[in-house]
Amino acid sequence: MNLPTSATSLAGWQHIYSGKVRDLFVPENGPDNILLVVASNRVSAFDHVLDPAIPGKGALLTALSNWWFSRIDMPNHLADPESAPPVPMEVSDRAMLSRRLEMYPVECVVRGALTGSGFLEYRETGSVCGIELPAGLEDGDLLETPIYTPAHKAPLGEHDENISYEQSVELVGPEVAEALREASLKIFTAARDLAAERGVILADTKFEFGRDPETGELVLADEVLTSDSSRYWDASVYFDASLSRADRLASFDKQIVRNWLRSNWDQQGVPPQLPAEIVSQTQDRYRELFTRLTGKNWG
Numbered sequence: 001m002n003l004p005t006s007a008t009s010l011a012g013w014q015h016i017y018s019g020k021v022r023d024l025f026v027p028e029n030g031p032d033n034i035l036l037v038v039a040s041n042r043v044s045a046f047d048h049v050l051d052p053a054i055p056g057k058g059a060l061l062t063a064l065s066n067w068w069f070s071r072i073d074m075p076n077h078l079a080d081p082e083s084a085p086p087v088p089m090e091v092s093d094r095a096m097l098s099r100r101l102e103m104y105p106v107e108c109v110v111r112g113a114l115t116g117s118g119f120l121e122y123r124e125t126g127s128v129c130g131i132e133l134p135a136g137l138e139d140g141d142l143l144e145t146p147i148y149t150p151a152h153k154a155p156l157g158e159h160d161e162n163i164s165y166e167q168s169v170e171l172v173g174p175e176v177a178e179a180l181r182e183a184s185l186k187i188f189t190a191a192r193d194l195a196a197e198r199g200v201i202l203a204d205t206k207f208e209f210g211r212d213p214e215t216g217e218l219v220l221a222d223e224v225l226t227s228d229s230s231r232y233w234d235a236s237v238y239f240d241a242s243l244s245r246a247d248r249l250a251s252f253d254k255q256i257v258r259n260w261l262r263s264n265w266d267q268q269g270v271p272p273q274l275p276a277e278i279v280s281q282t283q284d285r286y287r288e289l290f291t292r293l294t295g296k297n298w299g
C-alpha cells in the first residue's frame with residue numbers, strides 16, 4: 001500500500017502520525033491532553049491511497065462524524081475549543097479537536113450484514129470471530145441480529161486481524177471487553193435503524209474507544225459511522241433483484257472508484273490517476289450519502 005509521502009505541517013501543532021486517510025497532531029506547546037485529528041481528502045481502495053484526492057471528502061466526513069456524535073448517547077472524545085490552541089484555518093473544516101485518550105487496541109466492528117473479511121471467514125469456518133452463523137449465507141446477506149466481531153489493530157499498511165470476543169478479553173480485560181461490546185452493539189443498532197428510515201443500509205461499521213486518563217470513563221473516539229469506517233448501501237439498490245450481487249452491494253461512496261479501477265487497472269503496481277469525471281461522481285456520492293443520512297444539503 002502506498003502511504004502518504006508528506007503530512008500537512010500546521011503552525012503550532014506537531015505531526016505525530018499519518019494513517020491512510022487521516023493525520024494526527026498534538027499542540028507544540030501543550031496541553032498534552034489534546035489531539036487534533038485531521039481528515040484528509042485522500043481516498044483509498046484496494047489497499048492503495050489513490051491519486052488525486054477527492055476535494056471536500058475530509059470536510060464532509062468530519063461533518064458526518066460530528067452529526068453522529070451529537071446523536072450518540074455516550075461520552076465522546078471531542079474537546080472544548082477553549083481547552084486547546086486554535087485550529088489552523090487551512091484544516092478547520094476537516095479537523096476534529098479531541099481529548100487525548102488511552103486507546104484500547106481493539107477495533108470494535110459490528111456487522112448487520114455478512115460481507116468483506118467477515119464473509120471470507122464465514123466461508124472458511126461457518127463462523128465469524130467465533131460466532132457460529134446459519135449455513136448457506138451468501139455475500140451481503142443481512143444478519144438476523146447484528147454481531148460484534150472485534151479485530152486487533154494491525155500496524156499501518158497491514159490488515160487488522162479478526163479476533164474472538166475471548167481474545168478481546170485477554171487484550172483489555174473482562175469489564176472493558178464487555179463494555180466495548182455492549183456500547184458497540186447499542187450504537188450500531190440505533191444508527192442502523194436511523195439509516196434505514198432514510199433508505200440507507202448500514203451494513204457494518206468500526207468503532208474505536210479509549211479511556212480518559214483524567215476521569216477513567218469509557219469514551220467513543222476516532223471517526224464514527226462515516227463511509228470510511230462503515231459500509232453503507234442504498235436500500236433501493238440492495239433489494240433490486242434485477243441487479244448483480246456486486247452491483248447490489250455497491251458501497252455508497254467508493255463503488256464508482258472501484259468499478260473504474262477494475263476496468264482500468266490490473267491491480268499490479270500503482271493504480272492509475274482517477275479521471276476528473278470519476279472524482280466528480282465520487283464527490284456527488286459523498287454529498288448524496290451526507291444528505292440522505294442527515295437530511296441536510298452539503299456545502
Ligand SMILES: N#Cc1c(N)ncnc1-c1cnn(CCN2CCOCC2)c1
Nearest residue numbers: 017035037077098099100101103221222
Ligand atoms: N481519535 C482518537 C484518538 C484520541 N482521541 N486519543 C488518542 N489517540 C487517538 C487516535 C486516533 N487514531 N489513532 C490511531 C493511530 N494510532 C497511532 C499509533 O499507532 C496505532 C494507531 C489514535
